[in-house]
Amino acid sequence: MNLKTPRYVWVPLIIALVTIPAGFFYVNWSKSGDGAGLYSRDWSPEPVFAYWNPKDFYQSVDTVVGEFSGEQCLDCHRGVTPGIVNDWEKSRHSQASKKVYCNDCHGSNHEQLHMPTPDVCSNCHATQHKQFVDEKRFGFPSHALAMERALDAKHFVDKPKAEVTACLQCHSVATKCDSCHTRHKFSAAEARRPEACITCHSGPPHPDDETYFNSKHGQIYLAEGKTWDWSKPLKKGNYPAPTCAYCHMDEGKHQVANKSIWKFGIKQINPLTSGNEVKRKQWIKLCTDCHDADWSAVRLKEMDSERKTAWNKLYEAEEILKSLRSDNLLHPSAKHRPPYPMDSPDDLIQYEHIGFFEGQASAFYNVSAIERDYFEMWYFDNLSAYKGAAHGDRSFIKKGHDAMDKSLDKIKQKAEKLRVFGEKEKNNKQRKTPEELWLNGEYTEYNRQHN
Amino acid sequence: MHGCTIKKLVCILFLCIVTEGVFSAEEPPSSTIVLENPACIECHEKQNRVIVNEWRVSAHAITNPVVNCVSCHGRLHKNLASNARQNESCISCHGSEKDPVIHSYSSSKHGILMRLEENSYNWSKSFRLANYRSPGCGYCHMHQNNHNVSTTVRHDLMSDLETESVQDKTRAVCQDCHSPRYITHLFSNNEAMLEVGRKKVREADHFIEQAAKEFSDNELTYVKKQLKIMQQHLKNVYLGGGHQSPDYQWWHGQPALDGDLLRIKDRLGELHRTKQ
Known part of the structure; x- marks a missing residue:
C-alpha cells in the first residue's frame, strides 16, 4: 500500500480488518457453550432437548452393542417397540423396490446411533431439502429458521429450561422432518392435511386452526375433506378447496415464508414495497386457481x-x-x-x-x-x-x-x-x-x- | 309409550336376576336383550373378575353418578369392546371439544393422527402392543384392558406423591412405541415443568397469605379469584405434558401463570399504595 494514502483510507481499513474477524470469533465463541445459539454460554440443555434439536444435543448410548442390518433391527424392535415397526411397514420406505431400512437413517452401529436430521433425509429427498433450506433467505418468521428463533429468544435463555421445553417441540420444525411427516410412516398425504399443522399453529398467538376451520375454505374441507384423494400433489384442480399447505406450500414447494407479506402480524410492515408487490402477485396468481384476479386483489x-x-x-x-x-x-x-x-x-x-x-x-x-x-x-x-x-x-x-x-x-x-x-x-x-x-x-x- | 318402556326394562331386569344361571353359563346373553349394570357385574365377576375389581376402585365407580359398564359399553351385548374403545365414549362425559382435558389431547400429534386415521383402525383389537398407530384415550388410560382408569392420572397437582406410581403405569404404555431413554427424559422434564408451575402458584399463595394479615377479605377478592385461575393454568401445564400438547404446556400454561402472578402482585401493590 502506498504510504502516502490519506489517513481516512487506512485508518478505517485497519479498524475493519481488526473488528470483522474479532466479531466473527466472538460470535463463534458465544455459540460454543453448553447450550446452543447466540447465548449458548448462558444455559445448559435439559436431556430431553436432544429429541427436538438432535443436531446440537443428541448423543447415542451404549445400551446395546453391535452392528445390525435392517432386518435385524426389525426383528428385535418388533418386540421392543412394535409401534414404530408397524408404522414403518405401512410407509413407502418399506414398500420401495430398494427398501429404506432403520439403519439407513439411524446408522448400523447401535453404540453410535443418530437421530435423523433434515440432512439425513436430504440424501434421498434432495429437492425438498434444498427448497426447505433456501427458505432462510426470506427471514423470520419461517420454518427453516424456527429453531434459531427459539434458541436466541431472550426469555428462552432466561427461564428454567424445563419450563421452556414446549418452545422446542414446535420450533423443531427446522431440525426434524417428522413435525409434519410423523414417524415412522413419513407420509406426504398426511402432511397435506390441515390437521398436520395445527398441533403448533393453534392457541392465543396463532389461532390458524380456528380461523381456517371457521372460514368457507375450512368449512368445505370439514364437510368433504375425508373423501378427497390426498395422494395428489397440491396443484390447481386437485382439491375442491384450499388447505394450509395448498396456499402456503403451493405445488408442494417446501417453503412457507416465501410469500409472507405481513410477517405474522407481529410488526408493522410496508405492504407496498417492490418485494411485497411481487409476493402479492404470487398470492393473486394462487387465488386465481379458483377466484377472479381482481376479486382476489x-x-x-x-x-x-x-x-x-x-x-x-x-x-x-x-x-x-x-x-x-x-x-x-x-x-x-x-x-x-x-x-x-x-x-x-x-x-x-x-x-x-x-x-x-x-x-x-x-x-x-x-x-x-x-x-x-x-x-x-x-x-x-x-x-x-x-x-x-x-x-x-x-x-x-x-x-x-x-x-x-x-x-x-x-x-x-x-x-x-x-x-x-x-x-x-x-x-x-x-x-x-x-x-x-x-x-x-x-x-x-x-x-x-x-x- | 314411555311407561311401556320402563315396564319392559323392569321385566328384563327381573328376568336377568331370575335367569342369573343362564348368564353365568358359557353362552353370552343374546345381543338383543337390554342389559343393566348389575347383570353385567354378576356375570363378569365370574368370567373375568379382574376387570370388575379394577373398575370398583377406579374414579368411575366412586363418582356420582357412577360410570358403570353400560355407560361405556351400551346396553346391548353386541360389539361391546369395540364401541367402548373409541374416544367418543370418553368425550361424551369428559367435556366438549374445547375443554382443556379434551383439547390438549385432540390438538396433540397423537390426537391429530387419531382424527385422521380412526376410521381405518381395527377397534376390535385390544389396547396393547401398539395395535393402534396412535393412542386414543383408552389406549393410555386403560392400557392392557386395565379398567382402573385412575392409575394413569394425578389427582393433586400441588403434590408429587403420585408421581412415581403414575409414571410407572404410563411408562408401560409409552414404550409400545417410544424408546426407554426418551420416556425417562420426557417424564422427568414433565415433572420439572410442573414443579416450575407449582413454584409460581406457591409464590402467589405466599404473598396473598401475607396480605391477609393486613387487608380484608373484600379487598382480596380479586387476588383470590386470580389464584383459582392459576390452578386451572397449572392443570393446563400438567395436561400439556401428559397429552403432549406444546400449546397447553406453554400458552395456556406457563406464560399464563406468569400473567396471573404479576397481576396478583400488581393488585397487592395497589392495596399498599392506597393505604399509605
Whole structure:
C-alpha cells in the first residue's frame, strides 16, 4: 500500500480488518457453550432437548452393542417397540423396490446411533431439502429458521429450561422432518392435511386452526375433506378447496415464508414495497386457481386496511406506555423488579422494553401489569384479528378487534390510576418502593438462579 | 309409550336376576336383550373378575353418578369392546371439544393422527402392543384392558406423591412405541415443568397469605379469584405434558401463570399504595 494514502483510507481499513474477524470469533465463541445459539454460554440443555434439536444435543448410548442390518433391527424392535415397526411397514420406505431400512437413517452401529436430521433425509429427498433450506433467505418468521428463533429468544435463555421445553417441540420444525411427516410412516398425504399443522399453529398467538376451520375454505374441507384423494400433489384442480399447505406450500414447494407479506402480524410492515408487490402477485396468481384476479386483489387490500387499523390501536397503547415510562410512573419500574431477560441488574441503564423493536416478544414476565396488558393486546388480540383476516374468518377479525378495544380501554384506565398514584406520592414526598413484592418469591428467586 | 318402556326394562331386569344361571353359563346373553349394570357385574365377576375389581376402585365407580359398564359399553351385548374403545365414549362425559382435558389431547400429534386415521383402525383389537398407530384415550388410560382408569392420572397437582406410581403405569404404555431413554427424559422434564408451575402458584399463595394479615377479605377478592385461575393454568401445564400438547404446556400454561402472578402482585401493590 502506498504510504502516502490519506489517513481516512487506512485508518478505517485497519479498524475493519481488526473488528470483522474479532466479531466473527466472538460470535463463534458465544455459540460454543453448553447450550446452543447466540447465548449458548448462558444455559445448559435439559436431556430431553436432544429429541427436538438432535443436531446440537443428541448423543447415542451404549445400551446395546453391535452392528445390525435392517432386518435385524426389525426383528428385535418388533418386540421392543412394535409401534414404530408397524408404522414403518405401512410407509413407502418399506414398500420401495430398494427398501429404506432403520439403519439407513439411524446408522448400523447401535453404540453410535443418530437421530435423523433434515440432512439425513436430504440424501434421498434432495429437492425438498434444498427448497426447505433456501427458505432462510426470506427471514423470520419461517420454518427453516424456527429453531434459531427459539434458541436466541431472550426469555428462552432466561427461564428454567424445563419450563421452556414446549418452545422446542414446535420450533423443531427446522431440525426434524417428522413435525409434519410423523414417524415412522413419513407420509406426504398426511402432511397435506390441515390437521398436520395445527398441533403448533393453534392457541392465543396463532389461532390458524380456528380461523381456517371457521372460514368457507375450512368449512368445505370439514364437510368433504375425508373423501378427497390426498395422494395428489397440491396443484390447481386437485382439491375442491384450499388447505394450509395448498396456499402456503403451493405445488408442494417446501417453503412457507416465501410469500409472507405481513410477517405474522407481529410488526408493522410496508405492504407496498417492490418485494411485497411481487409476493402479492404470487398470492393473486394462487387465488386465481379458483377466484377472479381482481376479486382476489381486493381481498388482499382489505388485509392491508385491517392491519393499518390494528396498528393504529397498538401504537396508541404503546404511546401511553412510553409516556408513563418517560414520567417514571410504571410501577414497579425496571429498577425495582427482576430485569428484562438477559439484562443485568448491574447494567448502567435499566429500562422497560416496550414495542416490537425493543424486544416486546420477551416482555411477558418480570413486567408491570399494564405492560403485560399491552403484551396480550399485541400478541393475542392483534394476532387473532390478523389470522382472522388472513384466513377469511370474519368472526375472528371482530373478536380480535373487540379484544384490542377492550385492552386499550383497560390500559387507559390503568394509566390514569398510575398517574393518580404518582401525583399523590409526589405531593406526599413518599414513594414506597415495591421491591419486597416484586424481587422475592419462590419462582422469582428460582428463575433468577436457573437458566 | 314411555311407561311401556320402563315396564319392559323392569321385566328384563327381573328376568336377568331370575335367569342369573343362564348368564353365568358359557353362552353370552343374546345381543338383543337390554342389559343393566348389575347383570353385567354378576356375570363378569365370574368370567373375568379382574376387570370388575379394577373398575370398583377406579374414579368411575366412586363418582356420582357412577360410570358403570353400560355407560361405556351400551346396553346391548353386541360389539361391546369395540364401541367402548373409541374416544367418543370418553368425550361424551369428559367435556366438549374445547375443554382443556379434551383439547390438549385432540390438538396433540397423537390426537391429530387419531382424527385422521380412526376410521381405518381395527377397534376390535385390544389396547396393547401398539395395535393402534396412535393412542386414543383408552389406549393410555386403560392400557392392557386395565379398567382402573385412575392409575394413569394425578389427582393433586400441588403434590408429587403420585408421581412415581403414575409414571410407572404410563411408562408401560409409552414404550409400545417410544424408546426407554426418551420416556425417562420426557417424564422427568414433565415433572420439572410442573414443579416450575407449582413454584409460581406457591409464590402467589405466599404473598396473598401475607396480605391477609393486613387487608380484608373484600379487598382480596380479586387476588383470590386470580389464584383459582392459576390452578386451572397449572392443570393446563400438567395436561400439556401428559397429552403432549406444546400449546397447553406453554400458552395456556406457563406464560399464563406468569400473567396471573404479576397481576396478583400488581393488585397487592395497589392495596399498599392506597393505604399509605
